[in-house]
Amino acid sequence: MAKSDWWKKSVVYQVYPRSYQDSNNDGIGDLPGLTSRLAYIKDLGADVIWLNPIYKSPDKDNGYDISDYRSIQPAYGTMDDFDEMLQRAHVLGLKIMMDLVVNHTSDQNKWFQESKKSKDNPYRDYYVWRDPVDGHEPNNWGSYFNGSVWKFDETTGQYYLHLFADGQPDLNWENPKVRDEVWNIMRFWLDKGVDGFRMDVINLISKPAGLPDGQKAPNEKYADVGKVVADGPRLNEFLQEMNEKVLSKYDVMTVGEMPDSTPEDAIKYTGLDSHELNMVFQFDHVGLAGNPDKRLGKWFDAPIKLVELKKSLSKWEKELDGKGWNSLYWNNHDQPRAVSRFATDDPKYREKVAKMLGTTLHLMQGTPYVYEGEELGMTNVHYSKLSQYEDLESLNAYHEFVEDEKIIDKESMLRYLSCKSRDNARTPMQWDNKDNAGFTSAKPWFELNPNYTEINARGQIEDKDSVFSYYKKLIALRHKYDVIVYGDYEVLDPEDDDVFAYVRRYNEEKILVINNFTDKKLTRDYGQNEGKLLLGNYNDDNKLEIRPYESKVYMFK
Template sequence: MQEPWWKRSTVYQIYPKSFNDTTASGMGDLQGVIEKLDYLKELGVDMLWLTPIYRSPQRDNGYDISDYYDIEPAYGTMEDVERLVQGLHDRDMKLMMDIVINHTSTDHKWFQQAKTSKDNPYRDYYIWRDSSDGNAPNNWVSKFGGSAWALEEHTDQYYLHLFDKTQADLNWENDEVRNQLYEMMNFWADKGLDGFRLDVINLVSKVQSFPYDESAPDGQFGKEYYTDGPRIHEFMKEMNQNVFAPHNLVTVGEMSSTSLAACQQYTRPGANELDMTFNFHHLKADYEKGKKWTDGKLDFIKLKQILADWQIGMHQAGGWNALFWCNHDQPRIVSRFGDDNLYHRESAKMLATVMHMMQGTPYIYQGEEIGMTDPKFSSIEYYNDVETQNAYSELKESGMDDRAVMQIIQRRSRDNSRTPMQWNAAQHAGFSKGEPWLSVAANYKEINAEKALADDNSIFYHYQTLIRLRKEYAIITHGDYEPLCMEDERIFSYERRWNGEKLLVIANFFGESTEFTYPKKEIGEAEILLSNYQDSAPNYSKVQLRPFEAIIYYSKS
């Protein structure tokens, strides 16, 4: 059986609003993406993932879709999409589009019809419940804070929204809803796109009794009743049969608060559900008591254990991981787990090395390849994100002083990754000739794509090499995963073995020097495939690792 092409590929995520503005509107657009295709080809990525570009009131930056069949005018037109597909295919690259089918905007015509009357045929497209003693139907909470239920006053019933109140959850128990969604997805597949990234797809099946949640350890009441729900695998198989398989699409599911067992099932051979999954457990290793809006410190041992569990578990089941540090909802990894000041270059390369040598398909988020950092805005006025604004209000109401609140916001806000792409040292980092919708990070004159391309030792070329190595060395795709030095509080190390070959990855995860000692007896000759220092030790038996030093050793018996 032929190996799927996406197993040796690398995907590049584009947040169009912040990528490249060709109209001086202050917002990026599709023509701006087309303009940068040669840059992405130079990086070596195989596929672009576009976050939603459909018509939307932009309450949640496009994840609140009001018309699945239309393009948000600020981004361009359907013709622009067609030109983008053609431009990618001409360069032997592919397009993955983001699709949001757990919920729609309340501006969507379905919801506008549904709220007019309990008897409207579209009423059953959404999830409605009567009040409970004058209150919400149950105690489920929204992932954006507050109740997951909103009262629609005209019909005096509550509708479910697991996210913002303008994002009403669709009723997947309704066959017609699913058929409408599959028809829409086939419309886009017919446009020539090559895959879908499915937003919070594991939340579409809810326990239909909608019970009161007696206990939720992290305060996320209701989560166990809608996460990887009772009919989820049935729905995934049905969607695969109706959309993915007929068009030979590559698919990745965003899995909110999922389990390893669930993702093994979604992606194992013969499951006929999804090709790969995103999980976020490793990016909660710096959450205090599991809560995002805290100033928690990284639990490094926990981070290593989570990544090892998923590497080993998915490999054993034949499943497939989507590998990532960054996306549009996460802080910049070089600011989060690296050092975005003194060891900016070294730590960015180290983090890339550790992730890209694992088994799975790597996803690079725009600007990650040049080491873009969190902007560390000084005031809440600079932040646009609805989740951030809600968190700020809640933290202030809890009695926390503004300085402490802002320290948390600066670390956790989704806007950390949404500042405009830094192309050059010109005004607004070359992103736009107009005033950007979100301020540019202040360090754009030092950190930008133009400067990175002119420097042979830049973070950009390190990523380029990692992408190339995945294509050249089959062990990266097929090898097993054995973690090393799991109790070491400085070193991240693991081995990959396959077909008589061995990869050894050694990384100092911190800014002080440390020593690595190979924990096994057999030590053979090895070559260094890649290092983030020019003169790394050629022998891996005992290595003095400098701050954030990362080395990939390769050997073949």
């Protein structure tokens, strides 16, 4: 069928349904709650809603462990509620992008329940089973959620593979029956009218032949599984088959989450002449500032160096230009809040920082993603006790590093969790300054960020100087100017560790984007005196002077 590139001009708004809006006062966000807020998302200017998993699940990993791909999680409502939400979204001109989680299922999925019954069960080869090796795990891979990727099953005396939690067994994509099951799931939702898929860790579906040991770093108990599994030998083949059998029949948007992928990899999957996906989620920029002790991985609280951030983002901008397409994001359900992570959530500067980060991202080449509450400048919650955390990855890391291996003290690990835990993004949406932030009238499923009394939608929607109003302007600029969508990209002064400035050019249009990532007053001359100020996060323009966390966008014609 004829395809368009509407997704290049679009802005995506991500909804984590559990934390967005509760409609029936059980403390959990749901689909009718989302439906009641569609007008808010439309008012912001977004074009597409990416919906985190809403399928039936035992919730060991907040819905990324799916037990039934064709049923709605009861806490979120019914299929009728979904159909109503989809229809209302389409009436408003909003598209819906579903989360497709098919690297693994839940261990409660009927396929796995059958698979573990016996070695000759018809579903046995839907998953990856292996015999013990010398009485131990089949190889030395370490799970993304800490510990081994293997769990022993007493019934058949074999181990099954789980790259994530042990309740998330990996599907065997080598089995064509598994792939057919996935294609049918996709058709089910596309025929309902959904407008695309965000594909969870899709570059992990092709495992290397023989499942060989990985290389372990000194002092590490397990090998980094990402370096062994990512972008496996048959990934292109599987994605091409997906496109041929399913995606090519619909005009939809697709983005593949691809940890450990490089720009070269992304071009293979998203190349303008390829037949696979529209874009990928890469992890380079959100993987910066890891702990020098490699055993601790991402758990660290040092600030990110701007020179490294510019290098990472610019690499993807330059290498995909004219060859593929970027997805642009600061945060999502798996990442801490951007203002807290990339600059500061000090109340003195928080609004300026939120606007500055939004400007930096939205004026690059690619499709921008706004995570719920980002448009308000929501911050990390800064929990101080382990009992306040819910995220499986965070809890596993604490138990492993503090209690089991004793390689870090309790206070340091809690500080790292406060900085990097995924729970920072999962606190309920802050709608107003009343009880429970307008999210629910019951006890919320998760503790609210106490700053909801100062940071909330009601206080920003009508305020022309708010973060929300600024995001509306950013989105409107992308819809108005082709240079923002299609223009090439050039970073200025890449070694400047205080200012992130770049230029975009397309036909006769040129824009200059200047962003101060510090609380210092600086002077820089990028030729801005010759341009016309298009947008800024201060109410005036001091031209060559750049104030703390200031953003300025100039147009040249």
